[in-house]
Amino acid sequence: MTETTERPDELKQTPATEQTETPTAEATAEASQKPHRDPVLKHFVGYWHYGVILTYLSLALSICGICFAAAYGGPRRDDIAAFFLLLAGLCDAFDGMVAKTRKHRSDNDKLFGMNIDSLSDMVSFGVAPIMVGVAMGMTRWYYCIVYVVFALCGLVRLAYYDVSEVNRLKDPTSTRRESYEGLPITNVSLALPVFYLFATLFDKHPEWIGLNADTIIIYQSVIMMTCYLLCAFLFVFKFKMFKARIKGLIITIITITVLVVGLALIRYYVFDVVLFAPLTRTAMGI
Numbered sequence: 001m002t003e004t005t006e007r008p009d010e011l012k013q014t015p016a017t018e019q020t021e022t023p024t025a026e027a028t029a030e031a032s033q034k035p036h037r038d039p040v041l042k043h044f045v046g047y048w049h050y051g052v053i054l055t056y057l058s059l060a061l062s063i064c065g066i067c068f069a070a071a072y073g074g075p076r077r078d079d080i081a082a083f084f085l086l087l088a089g090l091c092d093a094f095d096g097m098v099a100k101t102r103k104h105r106s107d108n109d110k111l112f113g114m115n116i117d118s119l120s121d122m123v124s125f126g127v128a129p130i131m132v133g134v135a136m137g138m139t140r141w142y143y144c145i146v147y148v149v150f151a152l153c154g155l156v157r158l159a160y161y162d163v164s165e166v167n168r169l170k171d172p173t174s175t176r177r178e179s180y181e182g183l184p185i186t187n188v189s190l191a192l193p194v195f196y197l198f199a200t201l202f203d204k205h206p207e208w209i210g211l212n213a214d215t216i217i218i219y220q221s222v223i224m225m226t227c228y229l230l231c232a233f234l235f236v237f238k239f240k241m242f243k244a245r246i247k248g249l250i251i252t253i254i255t256i257t258v259l260v261v262g263l264a265l266i267r268y269y270v271f272d273v274v275l276f277a278p279l280t281r282t283a284m285g286i
Helices: 010-011 025-032 050-067 078-099 107-135 141-172 185-199 218-236 244-268
Strands: 179-181 240-242
Touching: 050 078, 050 107, 078 107, 078 141, 078 185, 078 244, 107 185, 141 179, 141 185, 141 218, 185 218, 185 244, 218 240
Parallel strands: none
Antiparallel strands: 179 240
């Protein structure tokens, strides 16, 4: 805060009506540039504000999916885990827009939001998708190799994005981000549920593709491992992917919703496969 000190003789010569001056444009601009207080609490670490609520919700949904996939209180529910993954992706799609509604954020506040988003993404879209495959019974040692590759590529993608974003924020000439390098890890929340629906099409009638109840896992493994490896490759492969704005996000969400609902209806009416088996008291751990 700057103060102006005037000499006593000048104050005496200034009429009372002229001592109060209206703030100039420079003073107004200087006041608007004052650092704002970070939204911190006295006895707790972190930055507490509504701007990260969707990030927290995305993480919570993913953890719920992990619990169902890990047979928490009942049989493994890969269907519910895949559904929670899709919901987590929808929350993550709009968390940046919510965060930007908070004006005059400090640099520390921005870095906190960026880092907590990446840490949450690693759990929501790096670990939770793997648990879908585990819940489907893909637990042999060679599946673990695919899971490790998937997680490592996702981790590298997130770290690379954080570095590029910090450099972009430091550059005074940088403009709004228009594209990404590589596939953002959050896109697995859209891809995996679609692959999952295809992989479980023949659960009730494996004989339609020349398999039986014991060998249907082969078909499912090919579909799901293709999803994991393809996503892992696209995470680290250098290509330009445009960044969708609000209109593009809505179109993408509608398209994926129509595709998922369409596949679910085909599964039910053609292949006699229910999307969600009822949650019994045993499945809920009651």
